[in-house]
Structure formats: structure tokens, C-alpha cells
Amino acid sequence: QVQLQQxxxxxxxxxxxxxLTCAVYGGSxxxxxxxxxxQPPGKGLEWIGExxxxxxxxxxxxxxxxxxxxxxxxxxxxxxxxxxVTAADTAVYYCASGGSTDWFDPWGQGTLVTVSS
Amino acid sequence: QSVLTQPxxxxxxxxxxxxxxxxxxxxxxxxxxxxxxxxxLPGTAPKLLIYVNSNRPSGVPDRFSGSKSGTxxxxxxxxxxxxxxxxxxxxxxxxxxxSSVFGGGTxxxxx
Numbered sequence: 001q002v003q004l005q006q007x008x009x010x011x012x013x014x015x016x017x018x019x020l021t022c023a024v025y026g027g028s029x030x031x032x033x034x035x036x037x038x039q040p041p042g043k044g045l046e047w048i049g050e051x052x053x054x055x056x057x058x059x060x061x062x063x064x065x066x067x068x069x070x071x072x073x074x075x076x077x078x079x080x081x082x083x084x085v086t087a088a089d090t091a092v093y094y095c096a097s098g099g100s101t102d103w104f105d106p107w108g109q110g111t112l113v114t115v116s117s
Numbered sequence: 118q119s120v121l122t123q124p125x126x127x128x129x130x131x132x133x134x135x136x137x138x139x140x141x142x143x144x145x146x147x148x149x150x151x152x153x154x155x156x157x158l159p160g161t162a163p164k165l166l167i168y169v170n171s172n173r174p175s176g177v178p179d180r181f182s183g184s185k186s187g188t189x190x191x192x193x194x195x196x197x198x199x200x201x202x203x204x205x206x207x208x209x210x211x212x213x214x215x216s217s218v219f220g221g222g223t224x225x226x227x228x
Binding site for chain 2: 106108
């Protein structure tokens with residue numbers, strides 16, 4: 001049974017780059033699609049983007065200019081980078097398995113990232 | 118303003134049946150894209166509840182069921198229990214945005 005464990009810096013200043021990593025346990029990262037999803041405090045879920053089993057990426061239009069999702073198959077991990085963060089990027093960030101046209105399962109435990117000067 | 122529209126809240130007494138609607142458009146649910154549902158308990162990550170409109174993952178009680186018709190989908194919960202109190206989200210794909218999209222979420226209160 002695949003499990004995801006994520007980590008990264010929890011406090012950033014405006015204009016810095018958010019960096020999170022998600023490790024895949026109990027299965028291979030190859031051959032599957034991997035996503036990042038975020039949830040601002042007290043609000044709903046927002047899909048950020050995915051990297052598919054071919055290594056192609058797709059991102060939410062509103063974040064496309066600032067987002068990079070990558071995979072490190074040697075470490076069985078995938079990562080999220082979001083540049084030039086502002087307070088509006090404050091959220092719990094989740095990694096999840098699944099294609100953007102499919103369902104997401106399983107999910108990581110979530111990482112709260114706060115952007116504050 | 119979510120692409121998929123859900124009621125902000127629903128409530129019901131223990132043992133009752135409640136439904137949560139998820140309304141989309143011709144670029145997502147109406148275009149034939151599947152709908153999936155998640156349950157989020159306070160302080161935890163969302164958990165897959167229903168996939169491909171009406172399928173339950175192993176371990177999800179059959180009190181939970183999903184359906185889809187036209188540009189909408191629904192989640193039904195029968196025999197309400199206190200442990201069902203949570204936020205519920207629908208999810209689909211939108212071809213105009215080329216993105217996966219979520220509903221705004223519905224808070225279920227068990228009275």
C-alpha cells in the first residue's frame with residue numbers, strides 16, 4: 001500500500017521560493033502521476049499541478065508562471081517549487097497520487113506553509 | 118468562486134439521509150468527466166470517498182453513494198452517524214482550464 005510523506009519549510013518571507021518534497025513509500029514512483037494540491041486556512045482545495053508518468057507537467061493556469069513540479073526517480077520522490085510567494089500562498093500543501101483527470105489517492109499528511117514578513 | 122458549486126453546509130439527525138450536490142458545466146461534468154468525492158475530517162488530509170461517480174474504495178461503508186447526471190453529481194449519506202461530521206468535496210476535470218477542479222466544499226453537521 002503506497003504511502004506519501006512530505007516535508008519542507010513552513011515559514012517563508014514574501015518573494016521567497018516555496019520548496020516541498022514528497023516521498024513515495026511502498027511502491028515505485030515510476031509509471032504513475034503525481035500532484036500537488038493546496039488549501040488556504042479555512043478554505044477549499046485548489047489543484048496546483050501534476051507530473052505524469054511520462055515526465056510531462058501541467059499546472060493550474062493561475063499559478064503556471066511560478067510553479068515547477070519535478071520527479072527524482074532515484075530517491076522515489078517528487079517536488080514542488082513555487083516562486084515569488086505572497087501572503088496569498090499561505091496554505092496547507094498536500095501531495096497526492098493520481099492523474100488530473102482521475103481521482104487523488106493517497107494523499108500526504110499536509111504541510112502548512114505560512115508566508116509572512 | 119469554485120468551478121464546481123456545492124452547498125456550504127448541510128445537516129441531519131443521526132440515522133437520517135442527507136445529500137450533497139455538486140453542480141458544474143459543459144466544460145467539466147457536462148463534458149463527461151468523472152466526479153470524485155472526498156471526506157475531510159478536522160485537521161486531517163482529505164480521504165477518497167467515491168471515485169468515478171459511484172464507486173467506493175475498499176473500506177468505505179455502503180452508507181455512502183454517489184451519482185452523476187448531466188452537469189451535476191450528488192453524494193448521498195444514509196444512516197447518518199456522528200463520525201460523518203466533516204467537510205466533503207467533489208472533484209472533476211475542466212477542459213477549459215485544462216485543470217483538475219474542486220467544489221468549494223460542504224460542511225456536514227450531525228445534529
